[in-house]
Amino acid sequence: MPRQRIDMTPDEIDAFLAGKHVAIVGTIAMDGAPDGDPAAFSWVTRQALFVVALGGPVHRNLLRDPRVVCSVEEFPSYAGIKGVAVHGTAALLSERGGRATFRVDGARIESFDFARMRR
């Protein structure tokens, strides 16, 4: 039986991400294993931007290996679970004021909305 589709439309993704300001950023650490950290997040003209501490784990990891994922979700109830993951390559935009700002290029987006599940 084909798996039911529970992903969001591009407009739904825009609306969902427009209201989100925190993402969990997944990276690859120096030891080759995954790492993660929260980051300030924004979704601007269908591009993911995030800001992390200069010299922190995410900044250091991405300067060495720019592969990245930004994960955003909400969980008001089980039926209301929604999430978006933006996979791509992190491009460094600025380093100032103790913060590093990145954009996710070549983004591939995955999304889910549990309200679409048949029950």
Next chain:
Amino acid sequence: MVPSPVAEAFLREHTRTFLVTLRSDGAPTCHPMVGFWRDGALWLNTYRKSAKARNLMRSPHVACVVVTDDDDPRFRGVVLRGRAEIVDSAAPLGSGTARPPAVGGDVARLVQARLAEGKRVMVRIVPDEMRLVGEHG
């Protein structure tokens, strides 16, 4: 490793967990989940055939980010990195944690049934390292 008292107290009180694994192409991916801290490990459950289960069976090194709600005025969390293992048992969900499961009773019962059938599996993550995020004071 033995977590700091602050980290352990936070993990006992919070279940909002993001699991970071590596895909088959080596890139990171991230899965929102519910995690429970018990006996020095973080416990998750998922479908045996899920992408996250396949990822951690291929590459068991993972990171977990356990955080408060995004709009918490004291947003904070714990990042733990370690090794994941699949545990084939229907261990009780959420027992031993200060906070009850973040799902309703019907969902919890369905998950227990899927665990008993072997369609879902428990994932145990023993941390090698841990760090605090935000102000925990």
